[in-house]
Amino acid sequence: xxxxxxxxxxxxxxxxxxxxxxxxxxxxxxxxxxxxxxxxxxxxxxxxxxxxxxxxxxxxxxxxxxxxxxxxxxxxxxxxxxxxxxxxxxxxxxxxxxxxxxxxxxxxxxxxxxxxxxxxxxxxxxxxxxxxxxxxxxxxxxxxxxxxxxxxxxxxxxxxxxxxxxxxxxxxxxxxxxxxxxxxxxxxxxxxxxxxxxxxxxxxxxxxxxxxxxxxxxxxxxxxxxxxxxxxxxxxxxxxxxxxxxxxxxxxxxxxxxxxxxx
Amino acid sequence: xxxxxxxxxxxxxxxxxxxxxxxxxxxxxxxxxxxxxxxxxxxxxxxxxxxxxxxxxxxxxxxxxxxxxxxxxxxxxxxxxxxxxxxxxxxxxxxxxxxxxxxxxxxxxxxxxxxxxxxxxxxxxxxxxxxxxxxxxxxxxxxxxxxxxxxxxxxxxxxxxxxxxxxxxxxxxxxxxxxxxxxxxxxxxxxxxxxxxxxxxxxxxxxxxxxxxxxxxxxxxxxxxxxxxxxxxxxxxxxxxxxxxxxxxxxxxxxxxxxxxxxxxxxxxxxxxxxxxxxxxxxxxxxxxxxxxxxxxxxxxxxxxxxxxxxxxxxxxxxxxxxxxxxxxxxxxxxxxxxxxxxxxxxxxxxxxxxxxxxxxxxxxxxxxxxxxxxxxxxxxxxxxxxxxxxxxxxxxxxxxxxxxxxxxxxxxxxx
Numbered sequence: 016x017x018x019x020x021x022x023x024x025x026x027x028x029x030x031x032x033x034x035x036x037x038x039x040x041x042x043x044x045x046x047x048x049x050x051x052x053x054x055x056x057x058x059x060x061x062x063x064x065x066x067x068x069x070x071x072x073x074x075x076x077x078x079x080x081x082x083x084x085x086x087x088x089x090x091x092x093x094x095x096x097x098x099x100x101x102x103x104x105x106x107x108x109x110x111x112x113x114x115x116x117x118x119x120x121x122x123x124x125x126x127x128x129x130x131x132x133x134x135x136x137x138x139x140x141x142x143x144x145x146x147x148x149x150x151x152x153x154x155x156x157x158x159x160x161x162x163x164x165x166x167x168x169x170x171x172x173x174x175x176x177x178x179x180x181x182x183x184x185x186x187x188x189x190x191x192x193x194x195x196x197x198x199x200x201x202x203x204x205x206x207x208x209x210x211x212x213x214x215x216x217x218x219x220x221x222x223x224x225x226x227x228x229x230x231x232x233x234x235x236x237x238x239x240x241x242x243x244x245x246x247x248x249x250x251x252x253x254x255x256x257x258x259x260x261x262x263x264x265x266x267x268x269x270x271x272x273x274x275x276x277x278x
Numbered sequence: 279x280x281x282x283x284x285x286x287x288x289x290x291x292x293x294x295x296x297x298x299x300x301x302x303x304x305x306x307x308x309x310x311x312x313x314x315x316x317x318x319x320x321x322x323x324x325x326x327x328x329x330x331x332x333x334x335x336x337x338x339x340x341x342x343x344x345x346x347x348x349x350x351x352x353x354x355x356x357x358x359x360x361x362x363x364x365x366x367x368x369x370x371x372x373x374x375x376x377x378x379x380x381x382x383x384x385x386x387x388x389x390x391x392x393x394x395x396x397x398x399x400x401x402x403x404x405x406x407x408x409x410x411x412x413x414x415x416x417x418x419x420x421x422x423x424x425x426x427x428x429x430x431x432x433x434x435x436x437x438x439x440x441x442x443x444x445x446x447x448x449x450x451x452x453x454x455x456x457x458x459x460x461x462x463x464x465x466x467x468x469x470x471x472x473x474x475x476x477x478x479x480x481x482x483x484x485x486x487x488x489x490x491x492x493x494x495x496x497x498x499x500x501x502x503x504x505x506x507x508x509x510x511x512x513x514x515x516x517x518x519x520x521x522x523x524x525x526x527x528x529x530x531x532x533x534x535x536x537x538x539x540x541x542x543x544x545x546x547x548x549x550x551x552x553x554x555x556x557x558x559x560x561x562x563x564x565x566x567x568x569x570x571x572x573x574x575x576x577x578x579x580x581x582x583x584x585x586x587x588x589x590x591x592x593x594x595x596x597x598x599x600x601x602x603x604x605x606x607x608x609x610x611x612x613x614x615x616x617x618x619x620x621x622x623x624x625x626x627x628x629x630x631x632x633x634x635x636x637x638x639x640x641x642x643x644x645x646x647x648x649x650x651x652x653x654x655x656x657x658x659x660x661x662x663x664x665x666x667x668x669x670x671x672x673x674x675x676x677x678x679x680x681x682x683x684x685x686x687x688x689x690x691x692x693x694x
Contacts, residue, residue, distance in 0.1 A: 051345065057530075063537045084585065089351070091355050091359065096359075124518050159355075160549075161440075163540060163545065164545050164546070164548035165545055166545050191548065192361075203378055245365075246365065246369075246536055246539070247536065247537065249531065249536065250533075251536075253532045253536060254529065254533065257525060257528050257529045257532055258529070260525045261522070261525040261526055265525075267518055267521075268518045268521075271514050271515060271518050272518075272519075274311055275510055275515065276664060278675075
C-alpha cells in the first residue's frame, strides 16, 4: 500500500511548482524588456509553425542592398546562403560579383577581384573606425544578427524603421541626430532610411515605407536565424516522437507497477 | 555469490576476475528502493541525464569553437550557420544549462521538503551542495565563451567581486584575469576550466551515488525502510518510472530547443563583446538571479559577497541546523508552511535579481534576503522546540497508525 503519500497532495505540489516556475521565468523576461511598446505585427515566421515568406525576403534583400548596405554590413552572411531564400547559382554569382574583395596575387600584390558565392557579404567600410568617421561618430551596427540581438527584434526593427516623426517642440534635436519615437532616448544617429517608393520592386508591390520595413525585417530575421525553418520542421517530428514515447513509457509503467499498487 | 548468476560464459569469466557485472546487477537491478517514491524522486536521474547531455554536446562544440577574443563570437556563429546541425548541438547545450538548473533546483527543494539531508544522509546532501557549487562555476564560465556583450560584462562584474576581499582582493582579480582586464587570457582559462570542471562534477556525482546507495533513497513519508515489504527492486520498477520521467522532461526540453531556443537567453549576447560599450542592465543568467539579488541587497560590497556565498554555505551545514528528527514535512505542520514561504522567497529573490537595484526593489531584496537567512539560521534550529509533529506511520507498507508510533518513538528508533 502506498496510498499514504496521497496522490492528491503530490499532484498539487507539482502544479504549484510548475506555476511558480512559469511566473518566475515570465516575470524575468518581462523585466528584461524595454518600456517602449512596439506595434505587434503578425509575422509569417512567428509561432511554432511559422515559415519565411520568400517573396517578402527577396524584396527585403533588395531593400538591404539598395538602402541599408550603404552603411550596414552583414559580415556573417555568405552570398551562397542566398540559395535558401530562393535564388539559383547563376543569380547568386551575378549578385556576388557586383562587389569586390581584396586578395593577394602570385606576385604578392594586393589586388581586387569580384566576390564569389563563397565570400561573406562585403561590408561597406574597411573597419569600425572608418564606419564611425563616415557617420559622424555613430557606428552603424552589423545586421547579421540584429533581429536576435534586440528584445522582440522583428517588431522592434519594423517600429524603428517606421518611427521617424517630427520632434515635439520641447525636444531639441542636435545636428546629426534624428527623432524616432521608438528608439530608446528618441535621438538616433541614423537618418530616416525608408521613403515612399525608395526602391522599385520587380514584382510590382507598392514600396511604401511600411512595406519596405516589413520586407527588410523578414530578410534580416532569416539572416539572424537561417536555421529556423529546419529547426521547426525537425521540432515537429521530435515532438511527435516524444509524445509517442511518453505514452509508451507511461502505459508500460502502469502495467509494471500494477501488481505493486494492488497489494 | 559463489554460484555465478550470469549465464553468458564471457560475462561469467570477466565477472569472476572483475566483478563489474555483479556490481551493476546489485546497484542498478536488485537495488532495493522504497516503493512509495513520488515523481519528485525522478529529478535525480534527470540531473544525471542532463549532465551527460551537457558533456556530450560540449565536447562536440569544443571541436568547432575557437577560444580567442577575435574569433570566439564568429566561431560560435559558424557553428550556428555552417556546421552540420551545429545549431541543434549549440541550442541543446545552451538550453541544457537552464534545464540542468531547473532539474537540480527541484531536486534540492525536494530534499528540503522531505528532509532528505537528515541523518544518516548528511554527506549525501553535502556532496550535492558541492555539485551545485561546481555547476555554478562551470555555467558561469561557459556563459563567457560565446564572447557576447553579456558574456564579457557578466565576467567583468562577477570576477570583480573578488576585489572586495581586503588587502589581497585586487591582486586576486588580476591573477584570475591573467591580466589587467577580462581579456584573451581570461577567455582561454575559462574555456580550459569549463572543459575540465564537468568531469570533476562527474567524480562528485559518483561519490553522491555511493553515499546514496549506502542507505538508499529517502521517501515521501521520511521513515526508514523496515524490510523487503517496503521496497521494490530498482529494475524494472524505477527504471521504467525514470524512463517515463525522462520522456516528459525531454518533451519540455525539446519544445524549448526547437521552438523557443532563445527564450531563456539575453538578446545582448548576440552582440559581440565590446569593452568600450557597457550594456544598460547587466543581468546574469536566470539561475543566478536569487544570488545576484542577495549580493545587491547588502549595501556593502564585501558584505554582499559574503552573504551571497553565505547563501550556499548555510546549505552545507543544513543537516546540523535542522534539529528536528522528523524528516518529511507531511508530519511537520508548521515547517510545511515555512517551506512554501522559503520557496516563494527564493523565487521572489530571482525576480528581484532581474530588476534594477532601485526604489522598492532594494527594500524587497533586503526583506527577502533577511528571510532566507532567518529560515536557515533561526527557524531550522528553533522550530522543533515549538512544533508538535504529527504521529508517524509504523512502516511504509503499513499506512495505519499504531498507537505508539509517534514522533518520539520514531526518534528513539532512529538512535539505535
